[in-house]
Amino acid sequence: xxxxxxxxxxxxxxxxxxxxxxxxxxxxxxxxxxxxxxxxxxxxxxxxxxxxxxxxxxxxxxxxxxxxxxxxxxxxxxxxxxxxxxxxxxxxxxxxxxxxxxxxxxxxxxxxxxxxxxxxxxxxxxxxxxxxxxxxxxxxxxxxxxxxxxxxxxxxxxxxxxxxxxxxxxxxxxxxxxxxxxxxxxxxxxxxxxxxxxxxxxxxxxxxxxxxxxxxxxxxxxxxxxxxxxxxxxxxxxxxxxxxxxxxxxxxxxxxxxxxxxxxxxxxxxxxxxxxxxxxxxxxx
Numbered sequence: 711x712x713x714x715x716x717x718x719x720x721x722x723x724x725x726x727x728x729x730x731x732x733x734x735x736x737x738x739x740x741x742x743x744x745x746x747x748x749x750x751x752x753x754x755x756x757x758x759x760x761x762x763x764x765x766x767x768x769x770x771x772x773x774x775x776x777x778x779x780x781x782x783x784x785x786x787x788x789x790x791x792x793x794x795x796x797x798x799x800x801x802x803x804x805x806x807x808x809x810x811x812x813x814x815x816x817x818x819x820x821x822x823x824x825x826x827x828x829x830x831x832x833x834x835x836x837x838x839x840x841x842x843x844x845x846x847x848x849x850x851x852x853x854x855x856x857x858x859x860x861x862x863x864x865x866x867x868x869x870x871x872x873x874x875x876x877x878x879x880x881x882x883x884x885x886x887x888x889x890x891x892x893x894x895x896x897x898x899x900x901x902x903x904x905x906x907x908x909x910x911x912x913x914x915x916x917x918x919x920x921x922x923x924x925x926x927x928x929x930x931x932x933x934x935x936x937x938x939x940x941x942x943x944x945x946x947x948x949x950x951x952x953x954x955x956x957x958x959x960x961x962x963x964x965x966x967x968x969x970x971x972x973x974x975x976x977x978x979x980x981x982x983x984x985x986x987x988x989x990x991x992x993x994x995x
Contacts, residue, residue: 751953760952767949773868774938774945781935784864787845788875788928794843794851795878795921798836802914805832805887809910812894813901826894833887840880850924851880866934873934875927878920886913 754761808829812822843849850862859877866873886909893899903910 764949764953767945767952770868771942771945771949774942777865777867778935778938778942780864781866781931781938783846784862784875785928785931785935787848787850787862788924788931790843790845791850791878792921792924792928794839795917795924797839798883799914799917799921801832801836801839802887802910802917805829805836806904806910806914808832809900809904813897813904815897817897822895826891829889829894833884836887837884840884843880849877849880850875851878851883851920864931867938873930875924878924883913883917 751757751760751764808825811817812825812829817825841852843852848859848862850859861874861876863872863874865871889903893903902908905911
């Protein structure tokens with residue numbers, strides 16, 4: 711005796727076929743969505759836990775990208791600063807040579823006048839190097855116009871870490887080197903300026919110390935930018951493993967589900983014909 715109920719009111723076969731078709735359609739929609747978006751998890755509906763983690767990672771990537779943009783600006787500022795100070799240091803080397811000539815007691819009055827004029831010409835150049843050291847309206851050494859910076863701070867990572875870079879007194883350097891005619895007037899007074907502890911040599915050594923400081927700061931910022939970029943790559947790789955769809959697998963699954971959909975549709979069609987078959991049997995009874 712068959713366990714299947716033959717009834718025109720309850721079509722069990724059609725219900726089973728419809729349930730199978732609905733299930734296949736749901737899987738088919740999921741596969742089509744993953745192929746069209748490229749994501750296995752495209753919303754919280756797909757996988758709430760994975761989507762929450764993915765959103766956090768995306769936020770970290772965005773914050774690191776923003777930090778690198780700020781660091782890039784500071785890189786350019788530091789590059790400009792180092793270039794300016796390097797030119798100042800080179801120029802001060804020439805100024806030192808002139809001071810050595812001025813310290814020569816056998817120089818004539820005319821020669822000393824020419825040397826003093828050359829020194830002051832170099833000093834005017836030095837002032838321009840300082841005042842033209844700005845990048846995007848910001849300078850670490852230009853305070854000759856009255857604006858003085860104590861430091862420049864930049865965000866370095868996604869959690870708000872900061873790195874500060876102190877400024878260098880351009881006015882202090884310029885004013886210290888703006889020697890009077892009296893200071894440049896006698897060989898002995900000039901010689902005192904270029905001794906190991908003399909005013910000129912103190913300023914010259916100060917500039918070279920700042921070159922070292924800003925060079926180290928440049929390396930720090932560059933290393934931080936590279937680290938952030940590597941971290942962004944790692945985060946994106948992890949994010950892809952978490953939410954990206956395996957397109958090759960999903961394409962194969964899509965083809966399989968399309969076949970199942972066709973078969974389920976045929977099965978439902980056949981099941982829908984069962985009541986008509988029963989009516990035929992009743993008529994022939």
